[in-house]
Amino acid sequence: MNFISNLLLETTFFDAYNHATSLLTREDVNVSDRSENSAIHKATLKNHLWVLRLLVAQGANVNAKNKHQQTALHIAVNNAYLQIVQFLLKSGADVNAKNAEDDTVLFIAIKTLKDETNVLPHLSVEQQETSQLFCDDLKKIIELLINSTTIDLTLFNKKGLNCLHYTIKLGNEFAFNKIIEKNWSLLSVLDSRGYSTLHHAVENKRIDIVQHLLKAKQRENFDMQSMSPLHCAIFTDNLSAAELLVSNGADCNARQRM
Structure with a gap:
């Protein structure tokens, strides 16, 4: 990877929109680092929506995967970046993409919401407010994913579970109700x-x-x-x-x- 390529990756992670703009006119937007994270992964991780828009406009692959087989959508969902999730979905991100554990982004959302819900009662009042907003965004993300016209709720992960089995295992009642509202037949799978x-x-x-x-x-x-x-x-x-x-x-x- 040459100097300009490396600079583009670091810019999307640390710096501002204007620096990324100048570099994008000269470099491949799909360049990746040693962990196979492309600029779109790094911009997503830092919640840089404007940089992400610029990358996509320049032809960045929204479904590029890193060495953990994560797409930008996996990262956005795990961090409850609602606006970025909305943007990626509108930009053609694959809602059924699987990571190294064969977990789709819905699996990630289900687990992240349950983990945060478990922690919430043990936080300070100020921390609870932030955590509650995080949970609220995750619930919106779960609804967005489930209501996607291309989602496949029947997919299994490496543990042999579909999203409903996984939801029940974790005790995520919000996701449970939303999934069976969308596909009642999963109850018999x-x-x-x-x-x-x-x-x-x-x-x-x-x-x-x-x-x-x-x-x-x-x-x-x-x-x-x-x-x-x-x-x-x-x-x-x-x-x-x-x-x-x-x-x-x-x-x-x-x-x-x-």
């Missing part, structure tokens, strides 16, 4: 182990989601493989879920199929 959505809710002690699934008539013998949700509840010492399953008709005498 099994993961790579043959576990249903109800299995995941029971295994991870997501009682509110268990109740929702039971109302949706997801019973213990629906699309199961070897261990029923009731067996799963007992195995994970989840008494509340076991009681809820039994009260909704789970067979206490059913045997686990080997």
Whole structure:
């Protein structure tokens, strides 16, 4: 990588719009560093929207990936940069792009929101205000992604989970509700182990989601493989879920199929 190329990458990360403008007339906008981060990755990481617009206008690849297989959209979502997410989506960013773990940007948004929500109660009042704004932007991002006309909610990551399984595992009820509003049929999709959505809710002690699934008539013998949700509840010492399953008709005498 020559001097001008390196200067462009550093400019998009540290400096102002005018410096990037002068360099872009002379250099490939898709040049990348040793970590395979292109200028579009670095501008996104620093939340430089105007530089990002300039890069895209000059032909930068919005779907370029770094060595972790992250696109600029992965980075923007992880940092809850709402305006940049909106811009990238309008500029043709692939909403189904996967990183090295085969996580799409929706997976990233689901996890980031849950992590921030868990931390929020332990922050100072001032920090809580900032954290709440971060969460609010993440919720808007999740809605943007789910409502994208090109999103594929059926994709699995390397752990054999689709976005709904992953949402239930983490207990992200906001994302759970938005996903099933968009695609109700995902409730009946099994993961790579043959576990249903109800299995995941029971295994991870997501009682509110268990109740929702039971109302949706997801019973213990629906699309199961070897261990029923009731067996799963007992195995994970989840008494509340076991009681809820039994009260909704789970067979206490059913045997686990080997």
